[in-house]
Amino acid sequence: MEYCISKILDQNGLPFVEAPDGGIDFGHITVEQNLTPAPIRLSIGDRYNGLMHIEIRHGDQIRKAGFETVVAFVAYVAQNYNTIKKGNVYMKSVEEENQTYLVQLADEHNNTLWVQLSRDDTYWNVNSAGVLSKRYGRNKENIWSASELQNEEPASSNTSQPATNADKEAGSNGTVSDVSQCKNTTFSKNASPDYKNHCKISPPCQKLLSLSLYIKYRAKCLPRP
Numbered sequence: 001m002e003y004c005i006s007k008i009l010d011q012n013g014l015p016f017v018e019a020p021d022g023g024i025d026f027g028h029i030t031v032e033q034n035l036t037p038a039p040i041r042l043s044i045g046d047r048y049n050g051l052m053h054i055e056i057r058h059g060d061q062i063r064k065a066g067f068e069t070v071v072a073f074v075a076y077v078a079q080n081y082n083t084i085k086k087g088n089v090y091m092k093s094v095e096e097e098n099q100t101y102l103v104q105l106a107d108e109h110n111n112t113l114w115v116q117l118s119r120d121d122t123y124w125n126v127n128s129a130g131v132l133s134k135r136y137g138r139n140k141e142n143i144w145s146a147s148e149l150q151n152e153e154p155a156s157s158n159t160s161q162p163a164t165n166a167d168k169e170a171g172s173n174g175t176v177s178d179v180s181q182c183k184n185t186t187f188s189k190n191a192s193p194d195y196k197n198h199c200k201i202s203p204p205c206q207k208l209l210s211l212s213l214y215i216k217y218r219a220k221c222l223p224r225p
Helices: 050-064 070-080 146-152 163-169 193-199 211-221
Strands: 002-009 015-017 027-029 038-041 083-091 097-106 110-117 124-132 142-145 208-210
Touching (some): 038 110, 070 124, 142 146
Parallel strands (some): 038 124
Antiparallel strands (some): 002 015, 002 208, 083 097, 083 142, 110 124
8 A cells, every 4th residue: 555655744753644535634623613714634653553553453444444555545535524522631731731632524324534633732643543333423512513513503594505515515614615526535646537637636656555564654755863
């Protein structure tokens, strides 16, 4: 499995994985979601979090659900999520805790990203991701819900677009998205023209990486201190 790897490093000195548009932002959490506004990013990670962890623990599960790659799944959820719930708490420092959250897109499953704010509060890191049952997270505290937001809108309002058009143009969190077209596409330099039109991949990728070659990549390609 190959992925596009950015030259930009995360807070732990590991490279970010490129999103479908060639940048490193897969989506955004905004002030409307009652959390620190910042982009959602995916690091190459290790066996405990990030892309490598997701591939090891949930990669087959994600592909069985119809997604060609983990990157396609993360992008799909990050740009179309409709619920955010509280997850577990970890230590940000000796004095400060760091809360994790479940960013979810519900269909017949709960498509879930576990995210955690970086130590400098500049991005939300995807710790893990998976296709879960509808029961998962049912009892966790709700932080934001698109359905609650819609219920709060005045019934008399007629200034919005028809639902059929609005749904095509934007994800449930207000981010313009065509990622639903990319569930069954592959992120590689040989991507089809149809894929490139839908996902706007930037040619060429700075680095195509097989997970099995990650150690060799780190040794040869990352800047030395």
